Amino acid sequence: MPELPEVETTRRGIEPHIVDSTVSRVVIRERRLRWPVAKDVDRKLPGKKIESVGRRAKYLLINTEAGSAILHLGMSGSLVVLDQGTPAGVHDHIDIEFDSGLMLRFRDPRRFGSLHWRASPLSHPLLRDLGPEPLGAEFDGDYLWRKSRGRKVSVKQFIMNAHIVVGVGNIYASEALFLAGINPRRAAGRIAKQRYDALAGAIREVLSKAIRAGGTTLRDFFGGDGEAGYFQQQLEAYGREDEPCRCCGTPITAIVQGQRTTYYCKQCQT
Numbered sequence: 001m002p003e004l005p006e007v008e009t010t011r012r013g014i015e016p017h018i019v020d021s022t023v024s025r026v027v028i029r030e031r032r033l034r035w036p037v038a039k040d041v042d043r044k045l046p047g048k049k050i051e052s053v054g055r056r057a058k059y060l061l062i063n064t065e066a067g068s069a070i071l072h073l074g075m076s077g078s079l080v081v082l083d084q085g086t087p088a089g090v091h092d093h094i095d096i097e098f099d100s101g102l103m104l105r106f107r108d109p110r111r112f113g114s115l116h117w118r119a120s121p122l123s124h125p126l127l128r129d130l131g132p133e134p135l136g137a138e139f140d141g142d143y144l145w146r147k148s149r150g151r152k153v154s155v156k157q158f159i160m161n162a163h164i165v166v167g168v169g170n171i172y173a174s175e176a177l178f179l180a181g182i183n184p185r186r187a188a189g190r191i192a193k194q195r196y197d198a199l200a201g202a203i204r205e206v207l208s209k210a211i212r213a214g215g216t217t218l219r220d221f222f223g224g225d226g227e228a229g230y231f232q233q234q235l236e237a238y239g240r241e242d243e244p245c246r247c248c249g250t251p252i253t254a255i256v257q258g259q260r261t262t263y264y265c266k267q268c269q270t
């Protein structure tokens, strides 16, 4: 499933190809995605110039002066920039064509993605209640410390809550807690401020590293086959059950928290 780093890499990959282009046509072959694609998308996008491509959490915002298309890649979605007229495959559900002769093609075999239109996207119900961006200025150890006071939930589940901070998926939560040396089972409300400083730094580090990895390992978004996207990186704890901790050699432990598997070192993470 595309996580925040993959979505950010996609944003950086497509933006230079479509910004300042004007939408000439929107072709929707399949409206039945996670939610039906709103008619507003094909009614309002044509004739509009793309001002920028933004991102909020895992939503891409294709911004025009009149509003924004809000696109989520779901479980299996991908975007690629192609020449118009490139034959569509069975999973190529949406093309946004531009006056440049290029088009942005959305492919989504499992159809868990979505596409909405909104005059002011950040007020959309999907976006308005989200916590801050983990790479933004609002997010730091002090913020996590303040938000966590009085909370009995585990710190792992706390940082995966999108109302607290967006984009910390299961892999990144395990990795960040390992880097910060914090036991994932510890109650969020019982962690000192200095430890949250370390955790906020670790969250930024794992996400930034993944975005850098995406930038160097992804194929160009122009002319690709639409499979581009999801890269591997070296993981310190996640997926390493019973393998030796890279710091102390203790076998990594796997536990289940909130239906998700957490990997950690009982020796290094306290």
Ligand SMILES: [Zn+2]
Pocket: 245, 246, 247, 248, 249, 250, 265, 266, 267, 268, 269
């Ligand atoms: Zn260890």
